[in-house]
Amino acid sequence: MLAADVREVLKLLVSHELAVKRLYEIYASKFPATRELWVRLAGDEEQHAAWLRELCWDESLETTDFDTGRFRPDTIRASMDNLQKQIAKAETGDVTPGAALLTAHYVENSILERDYFKVLEADSPEMQSVFERLAAETRGHREAVSEAMESEGS
Numbered sequence: 001m002l003a004a005d006v007r008e009v010l011k012l013l014v015s016h017e018l019a020v021k022r023l024y025e026i027y028a029s030k031f032p033a034t035r036e037l038w039v040r041l042a043g044d045e046e047q048h049a050a051w052l053r054e055l056c057w058d059e060s061l062e063t064t065d066f067d068t069g070r071f072r073p074d075t076i077r078a079s080m081d082n083l084q085k086q087i088a089k090a091e092t093g094d095v096t097p098g099a100a101l102l103t104a105h106y107v108e109n110s111i112l113e114r115d116y117f118k119v120l121e122a123d124s125p126e127m128q129s130v131f132e133r134l135a136a137e138t139r140g141h142r143e144a145v146s147e148a149m150e151s152e153g154s
Contacts, residue, residue: 041104041145058124108141
């Protein structure tokens with residue numbers, strides 16, 4: 001995959017993280033009982049976007065060979081389309097606290113299942129570091145949402 005293509009994928013991932021952040025901000029405003037969870041997750045998503053933005057300018061992208069199967073722009077765009085639908089649904093108030101938790105669990109789990117942040121030996125050290133942090137935090141998000149679901153009885 002050419003560096004320009006990788007940068008485009010990284011920009012898509014930035015947009016994806018910011019869409020997840022927006023969804024969580026809406027949930028924070030709608031559900032006071034879980035507001036603290038949503039605010040923390042939204043803040044983390046903002047940080048994830050910043051890390052990915054920094055990678056866009058990593059000079060090692062020019063010489064690193066990337067796995068094109070992992071970075072599929074169409075898959076990321078489809079996920080973003082789904083997020084936009086969830087955002088619209090949340091903005092209209094057509095979502096329950098339990099449904100919000102289920103959606104968040106699905107979002108976080110989907111990111112992990114698609115291996116967006118799987119580290120390969122071919123990745124630059126900077127990319128490896130960022131992707132390892134992103135994967136760990138995404139696993140943490142999934143666990144936090146799962147715990148909230150258990151508390152809620154979802």
